[in-house]
Amino acid sequence: MLDRDSRGQRNLTFWALAEVCAIWDIEFSDRLKNDIEQLDMTTSTLKTHRHKRIAHYDLDVSLKRIDLPPVILSGIREAIEAIECIVNSVAQHACKTTIFFEVLDHRDITTKAEVAVAKATAYDSLVIEGTIDKVLWRKYIK
Numbered sequence: 656m657l658d659r660d661s662r663g664q665r666n667l668t669f670w671a672l673a674e675v676c677a678i679w680d681i682e683f684s685d686r687l688k689n690d691i692e693q694l695d696m697t698t699s700t701l702k703t704h705r706h707k708r709i710a711h712y713d714l715d716v717s718l719k720r721i722d723l724p725p726v727i728l729s730g731i732r733e734a735i736e737a738i739e740c741i742v743n744s745v746a747q748h749a750c751k752t753t754i755f756f757e758v759l760d761h762r763d764i765t766t767k768a769e770v771a772v773a774k775a776t777a778y779d780s781l782v783i784e785g786t787i788d789k790v791l792w793r794k795y796i797k
Contacts, residue, residue: 656738657695657702669694669741676745683748687741694737700724701734728769 656669665671669691677684704723707713715721746752781787 657698672745680748687744690741690744694734694741697730697737698734700726700730728772
């Protein structure tokens with residue numbers, strides 16, 4: 656959503672959305688570009704993880720030669736809220752409604768992720784302490 660076009664390939668991104676909005680209203684498009692720039696900065700750590708750990712399997716990261724900055728769940732929540740705000744802003748401007756993007760509250764997603772991370776962290780701590788066996792979790796998978 657935030658990757659800029661590269662190598663002659665146009666992508667369906669927020670940047671492309673801002674260009675289309677400029678056709679209707681250049682001032683709105685400029686405000687939208689500012690919001691997108693802010694989102695781009697907010698998600699820089701997340702994008703680094705995506706690029707180096709998911710998309711490209713960076714050698715230095717894989718071999719643990721370098722550490723990536725930590726991903727903080729509040730940063731994920733902040734990014735989702737910013738995306739929600741941008742999409743609602745465009746919908747309000749173009750369609751005079753924001754109802755389309757208020758059906759699923761972002762907290763429904765991030766709260767579950769936060770619980771999963773907390774459980775995984777507790778499990779890892781118990782394994783490190785030797786309290787439970789490393790593969791105990793497999794017993795409970797159906």
